[in-house]
Amino acid sequence: MLKTNNEIIVQSLGAAETVTGSKHLLKTPELAVLVDCGLFQGLKELRLRNWAKLPVDPAEIDVMLLTHAHLDHCGYIPLLVKNGYKGKIYMSPPTFELAKIILLDSAKIQEEDAEKANRGKYSKHEPALPLYTVEEAEKSFENFTVLDHNVPLNLSPNIAFQFIKNGHILGSCFIDMHCFGRKIVFSGDIGRFTSDYLAPPTFLKETEFLFMESTYGDRLHGTKDPALELAEAVFGTYSQHGNVLIPAFAVGRAQELMKILSDLKRENKVPYNLPVYLDSPMGASVTDLLQKFPDWHKLTTTECQDIYKDVIINREYEGTESIIKDKHPKVVISASGMLTGGRVLEYMKFYAPQKNNTILLVGYQGDGTRGRDLEEGKKEVKIHGNYVQVNAKVINISGLSAHGDQGEMMKWLNGFEKKPQKIFLIHGEMGSMKVFKDKIESDLKIETEIMPKTGEVELFKTS
């Protein structure tokens, strides 16, 4: 049984002492509430955890709350439902649309990868199977339930919550919870204070317990204008007749990248005639989404339309081949962002070996991903069973990340009218969390604990 006698307990089922697989289970006498349900990505030992049975029975979880639509927060939902979860899954209106797009894409990639592995016989499993199918993803959508931001909802007599915008991606939110008279906040991923696309993370008044992400807990994004860094990288590659490959998911940061590139073109900082491709089957749906949710971002209707004017969207798989074969310099944005799968790998096979090309990393690269290998200067990556030489230039512009850096997270913490009494760090690699814990404890004098990977923490007793 997941319900407790009188204890309020949080158990990590993922994203404790690591960045992906976010799943936090709040156990109370009334309800078992799951916050996020993400896939593990990156290192093989992490990815294998997606195949392992959850340490709790999904059928015993009563309700699920989703902070945002990134795969490492929502990617496990189809399996949760397949394995017996029957409750509602609350999410904001944009997350409702995005999560459907993202999970269908994830299922499709997994089906395609399994099929490719079976054809090429490079999987150790016979036959290779997808983690979940498109049909199973669609089935899980029946549990999706929309709740707007700033609308408190009672889940049970003593548990209520509301979503509050946190500036990370379209639709992303904090979870601000009342639980038996005390307050608990789950931060989700915390966004930026410098975005032209999204409003900054909302400052909160108070909480007693805070479960906080710490992806960039040990570093700053730097003071250089990321748009100029992007312009330099694009111009430098163009002058060598090379291609710029930007691994990024088509939803989220890709919109900001497209906006910056389109502004740079207008300012003549990158060549006006340089083609920019968004190679993604869901590119078009995202434009519609921006226009459907004008209150959830800072772009005007004209700006939404403008960013797509300069971008050629490719949806079909055959199109990828002709873009790759095209000899002219170009910029290609393609998923996935950490090069863990998807079409970006097809580009990698052709672009990585050539020195005049550039691979531009714009997001967090998890431990064990091909993206992290590139970031660390590895000269070879394995793709679909073969080694691919990396002679292209690799540039990392962390200022374009959707995660706040240490300074931004401290700024957000400083915004509390009444300081949290206890912080639990989640969603970060060990080194980063240790640095961040020291920083919070020395600057803000708030007791801070790194959430244990396997264990549980008891927050309080109800009587």
Ligand SMILES: [Zn+2]
């Ligand atoms: Zn995220």
